Amino acid sequence: xxxxxxxxxxxxxxxxxxxxxxxxxxxxxxxxxxxxxxxxxxxxxxxxxxxxxxxxxxxxxxxxxxxxxxxxxxxxxxxxxxxxxxxxxxxxxxxxxxxxxxxxxxxxxxxxxxxxxxxxxxxxxxxxxxxxxxxxxxxxxxxxxxxxxxxxxxxxxxxxxxxxxxxxxxxxxxxxxxxxxxxxxxxxxxxxxxxxxxxxxxxxxxxxxxxxxxxxxxxxxxxxxxxxxxxxxxxxxxxxxxxxxxxxxxxxxxxxxxxxxxxxxxxxxxxxxxxxxxxxxxxxxxxxxxxxxxxxxxxxxxxxxxxxxxxxxxxxxxxxxxxxxxxxxxxxxxxxxxxxxxxxxxxxxxxxxxxxxxxxxxxxxxxxxxxxxxxxxxxxxxxxxxxxxxxxx
Numbered sequence: 001x002x003x004x005x006x007x008x009x010x011x012x013x014x015x016x017x018x019x020x021x022x023x024x025x026x027x028x029x030x031x032x033x034x035x036x037x038x039x040x041x042x043x044x045x046x047x048x049x050x051x052x053x054x055x056x057x058x059x060x061x062x063x064x065x066x067x068x069x070x071x072x073x074x075x076x077x078x079x080x081x082x083x084x085x086x087x088x089x090x091x092x093x094x095x096x097x098x099x100x101x102x103x104x105x106x107x108x109x110x111x112x113x114x115x116x117x118x119x120x121x122x123x124x125x126x127x128x129x130x131x132x133x134x135x136x137x138x139x140x141x142x143x144x145x146x147x148x149x150x151x152x153x154x155x156x157x158x159x160x161x162x163x164x165x166x167x168x169x170x171x172x173x174x175x176x177x178x179x180x181x182x183x184x185x186x187x188x189x190x191x192x193x194x195x196x197x198x199x200x201x202x203x204x205x206x207x208x209x210x211x212x213x214x215x216x217x218x219x220x221x222x223x224x225x226x227x228x229x230x231x232x233x234x235x236x237x238x239x240x241x242x243x244x245x246x247x248x249x250x251x252x253x254x255x256x257x258x259x260x261x262x263x264x265x266x267x268x269x270x271x272x273x274x275x276x277x278x279x280x281x282x283x284x285x286x287x288x289x290x291x292x293x294x295x296x297x298x299x300x301x302x303x304x305x306x307x308x309x310x311x312x313x314x315x316x317x318x319x320x321x322x323x324x325x326x327x328x329x330x331x332x333x334x335x336x337x338x339x340x341x342x343x344x345x346x347x348x349x350x351x352x353x354x355x356x357x358x359x360x361x362x363x364x365x366x367x368x369x370x371x372x373x374x375x376x377x378x379x380x381x382x383x384x385x386x387x388x389x390x391x392x393x
Contacts, residue, residue, distance in 0.1 A: 003310040004270045014246040022242045026207040045219040050328040055348045059364040066372020073371040075125040080133030081208030082190045087113050104137040113138040117187040121174035123287045124153035130190045131162035144178040152375050170282050172292045193233040193295040209239035224253045224366035228340035231259030231266045232289040234298030241305040254307045258343030260284035261311040265294045270309040285314045288336035316342040318382050325383045325390045332387040334371035341367045
């Protein structure tokens with residue numbers, strides 16, 4: 001089983017290098033803003049004692065992002081927040097007044113924002129968030145999807161008023177096409193991945209994601225010893241690591257980053273000690289994690305802040321989706337939501353890896369369940385029941 005234990009200095013504080021990536025006040029600003037949005041409420045933090053018992057740990061908590069703002073994904077926190085920040089900045093530049101979310105959502109500044117266009121590439125959830133943010137706060141939106149993004153995911157994005165542009169190739173091909181077209185048309189890219197010359201918007205996206213971790217921190221009864229996190233480009237994992245590191249210092253939990261074995265850019269980067277592309281073909285059922293290149297900002301945080309990197313296969317993810325659906329507390333978890341938990345299960349099946357990560361029968365593990373049934377047909381195919389049937393149980 002591929003697992004790389006990363007040498008980190010846990011005594012090192014959250015220093016200037018980390019603050020340059022994500023400043024501590026960015027966490028507070030994001031929470032203060034997003035908590036005022038209509039429909040905001042913290043997503044549930046579920047205790048799953050039966051799953052914990054099966055795995056051989058003391059406690060398991062699952063942060064269920066499948067209910068976030070009706071978009072079924074944590075991504076609602078990031079893309080929409082970045083769109084808001086862009087539109088706030090545009091209005092402020094032109095009027096010297098920085099509007100709040102309610103002003104923009106109420107249409108007061110639409111004459112100043114409606115001719116702006118935001119765009120991004122997506123596997124599904126991030127594009128839905130950007131489209132929702134554009135519709136909510138008053139600008140146009142074009143979303144680029146790659147060849148294997150399902151029609152159901154495209155339809156879910158289009159439902160928020162976005163135009164869809166399909167690109168041959170992979171997610172990374174769609175990222176490049178979105179950037180090229182945006183440059184030509186004068187659009188603004190709202191991406192959760194950063195690269196040379198493109199850092200500010202991804203910082204806002206990551207700050208938005210940190211709201212999820214802030215909620216978990218005040219919801220949980222006893223601090224976790226370990227957190228298993230999805231990989232992808234690394235933005236989710238980096239935002240959680242950053243907030244935990246900034247607020248808990250050396251007392252923060254051990255963070256383990258988990259990716260699909262065919263989309264292992266963070267794992268390969270950890271092995272090489274520098275940003276390195278994925279070794280696989282990116283063909284994975286965990287569509288939200290089908291990323292071949294790391295976000296530079298996320299990597300800069302994770303290389304010193306994450307204690308381990310590992311990969312899992314699609315069968316492990318599917319099995320965990322079914323296990324959660326069949327649990328004493330049934331959970332609707334999408335394909336990408338279960339990567340961290342599938343990684344935990346794989347580690348707990350190997351005594352050597354369990355020891356390497358300091359896991360035991362008294363460990364308290366936190367999982368961020370990043371999505372619900374964002375592709376309802378695929379969810380039902382894998383689990384054997386619809387999400388509604390699972391919830392009804």
